[in-house]
Amino acid sequence: MKVKIRQWNGVASWLWVANDENCGICRMPFNGCCPDCKVPGDDCPLVWGQCSHCFHMHCILKWLNSQQVQQQCPMCRQEWKFKE
Amino acid sequence: MAQQVTPSSQKALMVELKSLQEQPVEGFRITLVEESDLYNWEVAIFGPPNTLYEGGYFKAHIKFPVDYPYSPPTFRFLTKMWHPNIYENGDVCISILHPPVDDPQSGELPSERWNPTQNVRTILLSVISLLNEPNTFSPANVDASVMFRKWRDSKGKEKEYAEIIRKQVLSTAADADRDGVKVPRTLAEYCIQTRMPSQDSSSDLLYDDLYDDMEESEEEESEGESVGGAQGGGRVYEDQDDSGNEDS
Numbered sequence: 001m002k003v004k005i006r007q008w009n010g011v012a013s014w015l016w017v018a019n020d021e022n023c024g025i026c027r028m029p030f031n032g033c034c035p036d037c038k039v040p041g042d043d044c045p046l047v048w049g050q051c052s053h054c055f056h057m058h059c060i061l062k063w064l065n066s067q068q069v070q071q072q073c074p075m076c077r078q079e080w081k082f083k084e
Numbered sequence: 085m086a087q088q089v090t091p092s093s094q095k096a097l098m099v100e101l102k103s104l105q106e107q108p109v110e111g112f113r114i115t116l117v118e119e120s121d122l123y124n125w126e127v128a129i130f131g132p133p134n135t136l137y138e139g140g141y142f143k144a145h146i147k148f149p150v151d152y153p154y155s156p157p158t159f160r161f162l163t164k165m166w167h168p169n170i171y172e173n174g175d176v177c178i179s180i181l182h183p184p185v186d187d188p189q190s191g192e193l194p195s196e197r198w199n200p201t202q203n204v205r206t207i208l209l210s211v212i213s214l215l216n217e218p219n220t221f222s223p224a225n226v227d228a229s230v231m232f233r234k235w236r237d238s239k240g241k242e243k244e245y246a247e248i249i250r251k252q253v254l255s256t257a258a259d260a261d262r263d264g265v266k267v268p269r270t271l272a273e274y275c276i277q278t279r280m281p282s283q284d285s286s287s288d289l290l291y292d293d294l295y296d297d298m299e300e301s302e303e304e305e306s307e308g309e310s311v312g313g314a315q316g317g318g319r320v321y322e323d324q325d326d327s328g329n330e331d332s
Contacts, residue, residue: 024200024201026092026095026096026153027095027099027100027153028095028096028099035092059200062154063199063200066154068185069184074199074201075201
């Protein structure tokens with residue numbers, strides 16, 4: 001039997017590889033986006049701290065920017081440093 | 085960031101309310117004060133069995149700020165409470181409800197205070213443990229604190245503190261009657277019977293609203309494994325990367 005492919009559509013899928021399902025700050029799924037964004041993906045990335053906790057970048061920045069005192073990871077209260 | 089249509093606090097509160105209705109915290113019942121207002125919750129608390137508060141039915145309101153969870157809610161008892169850490173007006177004084185500003189006078193470290201990963205569940209657990217274990221180092225009600233210490237240090241011989249609380253507990257029976265609530269008295273009842281059947285239809289409605297602008301990706305998932313974009317149901321198991329979010 002011979003099959004002739006006339007047409008095909010490529011479909012790609014992706015997900016974030018995080019150690020949890022939801023962002024601990026906004027409580028939204030990591031594979032979705034933060035509540036201020038509309039489209040998941042590179043425009044609403046995840047970031048990790050050196051403590052290995054992970055958040056939507058927008059969520060953790062919003063929290064760190066509102067803190068006059070030390071900047072701590074909201075999960076473990078260690079000093080927050082971005083993981084390279 | 086895109087422009088804000090609804091405040092992000094609204095989504096966070098919907099998610100929390102749904103979760104608390106499906107898996108309630110033992111001894112608590114949560115409703116909205118008004119159906120249309122997500123920022124005002126009413127809490128009914130059952131006094132834990134085998135404590136001074138056994139048989140009690142206490143009501144409180146939780147009010148959320150519009151920038152929740154970046155700022156803490158307030159927790160106020162409507163039922164009169166005689167407790168070292170509850171103010172005359174019912175406001176509860178616990179460090180996790182205070183924003184983390186640097187205030188050396190307070191005796192609270194910034195690290196003991198509110199942060200956005202706290203939630204209603206952690207607040208309820210703090211409140212229920214506070215009832216029977218007051219913190220006498222920063223009393224909101226000094227008289228109650230002095231009385232509590234007398235009671236504790238005399239190992240119950242100075243009965244005044246316990247008597248006031250028992251009297252208040254007994255007087256809450258009228259509220260329970262009015263609300264048609266049967267207050268659990270044994271541990272078994274307390275642990276099981278406070279679970280409400282999850283109101284699936286109504287809470288799903290809330291949840292659907294949340295995702296209605298992301299729903300196109302649904303048709304692609306036939307094999308049970310959900311991928312990509314908005315779903316968030318599919319979990320990736322990654323062997324090397326298992327540290328982190330559980331160890332707080």
